[in-house]
Amino acid sequence: xxxxxxxxxxxxxxxxxxxxxxxxxxxxxxxxxxxxxxxxxxxxxxxxxxxxxxxxxxxxxxxxxxxxxxxxxxxxxxxxxxxxxxxxxxxxxxxxxxxxxxxxxxxxxxxxxxxxxxxxxxxxxxxxxxxxxxxxxxxxxxxxxxxxxxxxxxxxxxxxxxxxxxxxxxxxxxxxxxxxxxxx
Numbered sequence: 255x256x257x258x259x260x261x262x263x264x265x266x267x268x269x270x271x272x273x274x275x276x277x278x279x280x281x282x283x284x285x286x287x288x289x290x291x292x293x294x295x296x297x298x299x300x301x302x303x304x305x306x307x308x309x310x311x312x313x314x315x316x317x318x319x320x321x322x323x324x325x326x327x328x329x330x331x332x333x334x335x336x337x338x339x340x341x342x343x344x345x346x347x348x349x350x351x352x353x354x355x356x357x358x359x360x361x362x363x364x365x366x367x368x369x370x371x372x373x374x375x376x377x378x379x380x381x382x383x384x385x386x387x388x389x390x391x392x393x394x395x396x397x398x399x400x401x402x403x404x405x406x407x408x409x410x411x412x413x414x415x416x417x418x419x420x421x422x423x424x425x426x427x428x429x430x431x432x433x434x435x436x437x438x
Contacts, residue, residue, distance in 0.1 A: 267422040269350060272414045277359065279407040281344045284366040287400065288337040292330050332373055336366055356415055356424035363411040367404040374401065 340362045346355040374397045414420055422428050 266426055267419065267428060269348065269423055270419045272417070273420050273423060274348070276363075276407075276411040276414045277344050277347050280359070280363050280366075280411050281341065283400070283404040283407050284362065284370070285337045285341045285344065288333040288370065292334045292337075295330060329373065329377075333370075336369060340366060350423050350426070353424050353426065356420065360412055360415050363408045363415075367401070367408050370404065371401050 343355065343358045343362050346352070347359045349355075378394070378397070
């Protein structure tokens with residue numbers, strides 16, 4: 255039996271700390287970090303272009319491989335577009351409406367680490383460096399740390415968004431427990 259409004263229950267369940275934490279973690283890993291990477295790359299491109307160093311040369315010809323940050327336009331779009339889409343989903347997730355947003359948050363938390371992991375894997379396959387540098391080791395360590403932390407954020411998000419308080423918040427009402435009468 256569903257109860258949308260009752261004297262025993264508030265009219266609308268409140269957003270719990272767990273929901274806010276899940277949205278914060280996934281927003282950091284799937285929106286903030288990719289957009290910082292894109293912004294950093296765009297800034298370096300802008301500064302290099304403004305300095306006049308690249309007259310008739312490509313960005314890669316002066317050592318433009320940035321390790322954890324790819325420099326092709328396709329790679330930048332592959333990071334920026336999903337990040338912006340997930341930002342919209344996370345904002346809707348904070349509001350709790352529409353109710354399908356819970357599924358979008360969980361779906362994004364599952365798909366985006368796979369997507370960014372694929373981008374990192376493809377980037378590691380490319381051999382942009384002519385020699386071995388200490389920054390290569392740091393870049394690989396940062397990429398692996400990012401993947402591990404994003405998987406942990408995904409596990410927490412999937413777990414918490416399927417708990418009763420999160421389901422009630424996105425549904426918009428509590429479900430009354432079934433009253434069982436024992437007959438002896």
